[in-house]
Amino acid sequence: MTEQTELNFEGFSCPVPLPDITLDRIVLGHGSGGRMSHNLVCRIFLPDLQNPALNRMDDGAVLSLPGGNGRLVMSTDAHVVQPLFFPGGDIGRLAVCGTVNDLAMMGARPLWLSAAFVLEEGLPIETLQQVVRSMQEAAHEAQVHVVSGDTKVVERGKADGLYIATAGVGWLPEGINISGTNARPGDVVLVSGTMGDHGIAVLSEREGLGFETELKSDVAPLNGLVAAMLEAAPGAIHTLRDPTRGGLATTLNEIAMQSGVSIELEEERIPLRPAVRSACEMLGFDPLYVANEGKLVACVAPEAADDVLAAMKAHPYGRDAAIIGRVGEGPSGQVTIRTPIGGTRVLDMLSGEMLPRIC
Amino acid sequence: MTEQTELNFEGFSCPVPLPDITLDRIVLGHGSGGRMSHNLVCRIFLPDLQNPALNRMDDGAVLSLPGGNGRLVMSTDAHVVQPLFFPGGDIGRLAVCGTVNDLAMMGARPLWLSAAFVLEEGLPIETLQQVVRSMQEAAHEAQVHVVSGDTKVVERGKADGLYIATAGVGWLPEGINISGTNARPGDVVLVSGTMGDHGIAVLSEREGLGFETELKSDVAPLNGLVAAMLEAAPGAIHTLRDPTRGGLATTLNEIAMQSGVSIELEEERIPLRPAVRSACEMLGFDPLYVANEGKLVACVAPEAADDVLAAMKAHPYGRDAAIIGRVGEGPSGQVTIRTPIGGTRVLDMLSGEMLPRIC
Numbered sequence: 001m002t003e004q005t006e007l008n009f010e011g012f013s014c015p016v017p018l019p020d021i022t023l024d025r026i027v028l029g030h031g032s033g034g035r036m037s038h039n040l041v042c043r044i045f046l047p048d049l050q051n052p053a054l055n056r057m058d059d060g061a062v063l064s065l066p067g068g069n070g071r072l073v074m075s076t077d078a079h080v081v082q083p084l085f086f087p088g089g090d091i092g093r094l095a096v097c098g099t100v101n102d103l104a105m106m107g108a109r110p111l112w113l114s115a116a117f118v119l120e121e122g123l124p125i126e127t128l129q130q131v132v133r134s135m136q137e138a139a140h141e142a143q144v145h146v147v148s149g150d151t152k153v154v155e156r157g158k159a160d161g162l163y164i165a166t167a168g169v170g171w172l173p174e175g176i177n178i179s180g181t182n183a184r185p186g187d188v189v190l191v192s193g194t195m196g197d198h199g200i201a202v203l204s205e206r207e208g209l210g211f212e213t214e215l216k217s218d219v220a221p222l223n224g225l226v227a228a229m230l231e232a233a234p235g236a237i238h239t240l241r242d243p244t245r246g247g248l249a250t251t252l253n254e255i256a257m258q259s260g261v262s263i264e265l266e267e268e269r270i271p272l273r274p275a276v277r278s279a280c281e282m283l284g285f286d287p288l289y290v291a292n293e294g295k296l297v298a299c300v301a302p303e304a305a306d307d308v309l310a311a312m313k314a315h316p317y318g319r320d321a322a323i324i325g326r327v328g329e330g331p332s333g334q335v336t337i338r339t340p341i342g343g344t345r346v347l348d349m350l351s352g353e354m355l356p357r358i359c
Numbered sequence: 360m361t362e363q364t365e366l367n368f369e370g371f372s373c374p375v376p377l378p379d380i381t382l383d384r385i386v387l388g389h390g391s392g393g394r395m396s397h398n399l400v401c402r403i404f405l406p407d408l409q410n411p412a413l414n415r416m417d418d419g420a421v422l423s424l425p426g427g428n429g430r431l432v433m434s435t436d437a438h439v440v441q442p443l444f445f446p447g448g449d450i451g452r453l454a455v456c457g458t459v460n461d462l463a464m465m466g467a468r469p470l471w472l473s474a475a476f477v478l479e480e481g482l483p484i485e486t487l488q489q490v491v492r493s494m495q496e497a498a499h500e501a502q503v504h505v506v507s508g509d510t511k512v513v514e515r516g517k518a519d520g521l522y523i524a525t526a527g528v529g530w531l532p533e534g535i536n537i538s539g540t541n542a543r544p545g546d547v548v549l550v551s552g553t554m555g556d557h558g559i560a561v562l563s564e565r566e567g568l569g570f571e572t573e574l575k576s577d578v579a580p581l582n583g584l585v586a587a588m589l590e591a592a593p594g595a596i597h598t599l600r601d602p603t604r605g606g607l608a609t610t611l612n613e614i615a616m617q618s619g620v621s622i623e624l625e626e627e628r629i630p631l632r633p634a635v636r637s638a639c640e641m642l643g644f645d646p647l648y649v650a651n652e653g654k655l656v657a658c659v660a661p662e663a664a665d666d667v668l669a670a671m672k673a674h675p676y677g678r679d680a681a682i683i684g685r686v687g688e689g690p691s692g693q694v695t696i697r698t699p700i701g702g703t704r705v706l707d708m709l710s711g712e713m714l715p716r717i718c
Contacts, residue, residue: 031512076473153390167526
């Protein structure tokens, strides 16, 4: 069924047109980060839990402290990546960076994390120790503290080694207003580096594909990069988002829908590692739908784009940054990509599941 | 091996004496909330993640906002209860109340929650809908908002229906200083009601025991009760804690160790439902080790104890409140209980696992 329906309640309008799919059970696609995930959120979670902070559907919720004591951002992520260790990182580094990045994408300064563990009976304690150590290294790098934790244990066969849910709180300095709803026609679209590294690295490790070339996850905390960008052009950065599950294509579709704009990309400007390109060709994946865990996409006022790009390139996590496209007037929610031979195609949101348990 | 070792690093001293048990794999007992859980936290988590907020090992971390903008409390819990629905509640209500209560036990006013879901492929969407609705009802009752969420899906057989990790942030008003480290000799020990209701209700449902009498979980948000107590006797409430996993006995052992005091209880003063008492007798459980999810224990300055008790009894969640004992000079960490026939026995911390997956 392809009928598109819109879901509205008390001032909220789901930004993603929902295919009228009625499933009665959870399938892997509900965890894809794409259209099925949005469907689940809009149909099951939002109608009951709705509130202004949640309804905005940004990477983090902007919260005003009592008594005019400033603003916070809060965010959470569950991490179920398989395998637990992969080239370039592990579930511990991922759990810290995932939440740090969600806070950073709102322009917040990440301060504190919590971590809740679900451990499977039989997990080697040495494995847990390595994961915790890796969390600490990532937290140290991101200059955040893990201030609260909880551990539950389930019977053998009721988890897959371990799952980690992190939540984070950041401080939102005055005057910062970054949101998926703020992209404006004329804005320049930038990415901080190569696309698809994380997804392909995890897949390659999981399936034992043994590509000869070096494929490594990009998992990294991006708050330092964001701070450098904000310093370079305060007020000019309208939207920031980390293209994780669903990849760049899905993230840009979300932004285009939330902001009611169109986005046009130049395919040849999108940075790709040759190894990722070859792996994707071999496996039949489009790298624009593959998850990243240490990259961001930004919509920036055109007059500030060069300054922001220079600031990104000067940062270790933005060395391969590039301008990849532009925000247009519409049609609202449409993302198109111009191919090197001059054609143009529509880049839709990820529909079902491509790479389960990638984060 | 029963040798007791202490773990110390950079100003931190693990409050729980650690049995020198070297296991190389996670067992269910690591999730008990008792001595094995403390062992895991002190040996694996704290040495790497240590920071002042985490090291205090309270129910929530007290955090100072930048620029002197006040204090927050942050807390997290993973919820893996089995079955998902039980008399008196479900995993959704539990997930909200568990985190709300951790914040309330620090004297904070709970404001915002995040919720991260791990869903098992095949979960009926109707089940998820019921759980989300129940979360919303509990959040409404507790006057908090779920402001951020995340959903991951794992393959069939890699979870048990669903797990929910919640994190919470609360506002800590000036002048409030409630901690497991603050119990003082002479303090009066109060509980807000009957002990063991949650654990026995879940067990009874899980095992299909079909007790004829009505056994219901007490799962409830306690922030309203705490607010009433604080209003009745500001400054007189030294320690608050909700006796969840490991029950009242384990919680009082933690407080006695953290505060370096002893605690003496009067067994006949501890409120128990007759149905819970009979079930425990039949099953061979000590109700003082059985989990509660809607009860608190408080250490209160003696001169304010009657006022606090009256305030508790006037609140719907404190109707069966009672004074159950007193804090003594020491020996540090010792909890004793006087039986109705005049004997005294030591009430130790829960050691291994009694009722797995009770919350």
